[in-house]
Amino acid sequence: MSQAEGTTDITTGGSSGIDDRKNATIRYVFFSCALVTVLTTLGIILVLVQGSIEFFQQVSIVEYFTGTEWSPVIRPRSYGVLPLIWGTLLITAGSALIAIPVGTATAIYLSEYADPQVRKVIKPTLEILAGIPTIVYGFFALSFITPIIQRVFPDTGTFNAAAGAIVVGIMVIPMVSSLSEDAMSAVPDDLRNAAYGLGATKFEVSTRVVFPASLSGVIASYILALSRAIGETMAVTLAAGMHPQITMDPLEPIQTMTAYMVQIGISDVSVGSIGYQSLFAVGLTLFAMTLLMNLFSLWIKSRYREEYQ
């Protein structure tokens, strides 16, 4: 930085070479902090890919993606990941069935109908749901949700996919409701007033003007919620069990990709064993699925965003 003669100087020596070098050094220190985030991504990819390569040297990639039996640790061994993917998708679909309608309706209520004072209380209250540790949801599923399911369907076991889907659904409601509400509140009042001027009712304004106008933000919130459900770990491990199988029955126990990783994590598998390597293959599959969804969400948001002045 150049300095004019005679300015008031709060530095001790003005702009000397030492100062320039010091500033450059500081800049590099800050830059390396930012670089840590890039290294984290590289580290994740490297670790997952390297572990997966070791895994696929022993297991055929075709068997991994087409096999319908998953039992990499217990004999007879088989390495078909489909039951784990199925378990994950079952939980994700079930939680979406709860979180998407409930979250969207909540967002419409908060954005279009609720008194601003009410909204100021309800929105942060709902966001508490997102701040509760997922292990607590797992406990809630075991001690509250599953007993209710068992009262309706007495044959249900302690672990079942339905309880897992329900608690994950509850957990992601605030993601859908808060992000959708943000998108709906951003729709300018001019659009609402124009519709009222044409004789629209408040219901019509909400569903045929505000909702379509905020669609890109709303859909992005859905995808983020789904991606969160896919990666959800402790609640589904506790609620849905450790039984990898392809079933349509939500009252059966299942195992998600994340729950399998927990199962290996708490057992004593030795480094270099096939069980240890399978962690990284499953981890890479999970990482790829969530990454695709997150990128898709960003793309929708930027591609279909309506700009309002």
Added chain:
Amino acid sequence: MSTSNPFAEGTEDIARKRLIGRVFVAICFASTLVGIVALVALIVDVLYESWGWVTWEFLTYPPSQVIENFLPGGRGAGIYPAIVGSIFLIALTAVFTVFLGVGAAVYLEEYAGDNWLTSFIEANIANLAGVPSIVYGLLGLAIFVRGIQLGSSLIAGALTLTLLILPIVIVSTQEALRAVPDSQRQAAYGVGATQWQVIRDVVLPRALPGIMTGTILSLSRAIGETAPILMVGAATSLFVAPDGLTSPFSAMPMMIFEWATLPEPEFQHVAAAGIVVLLTILLLMNAIAIFIRNRYDPRS
């Protein structure tokens, strides 16, 4: 004007339109209640299950496999090593994240030019925030535990949690830095301050409350995380609190997971008692964050 009015149909039957409107509001309101009711049910359930189990002994004794020890008149058993483990873990994580998170945010807001590298780093941070926490656990396991041979230690757990919450801390710190008015920076430059002096003496002090609020909220997320520390190898059967960076550690969510999976039904109450302790600490951290925001943050 030949465009027809899209809202003209059905206007003969106003009563029907009104009814649809009322039903719709009722549905939307009921949906809003779903989340609230679930929250209340969860809290009541945890309090009910833990009633009478959160005792002084529970807070001050190490865990036990025998349920009688948790009962009044037993030898005493509880969550003590896990409380200390969690506090150490979060304190270490705080040191690492404040340094890295504030450094990265200052670089992005104050130094970085508007170029491809900056947008790449920012897009990368946005993506990292969406990576499931258990994947960070795998990273910690492969790099910190095995790779640089830290073992299943306190520091390996803290480094893993640091990487996990770093994206959130960076984003919230960026927001706090952005809220410092440019005129203050210009005024400092105007009296001859170097960029570093502007950041150290003007920007950071002004942004400090915002940075602290964001960091504490992120740490309160880290303290409840189970999956990453489970992969790193947090223990569930430790009887002493950790006494060094490389000593094995236990943590509250890990103990809750252990108790919740035990077959004896009484351990459900022990798990609930652990949850009460965890949620209380979480609540305290959030209260501190909100207090700092309301008291010191110029934005509020």
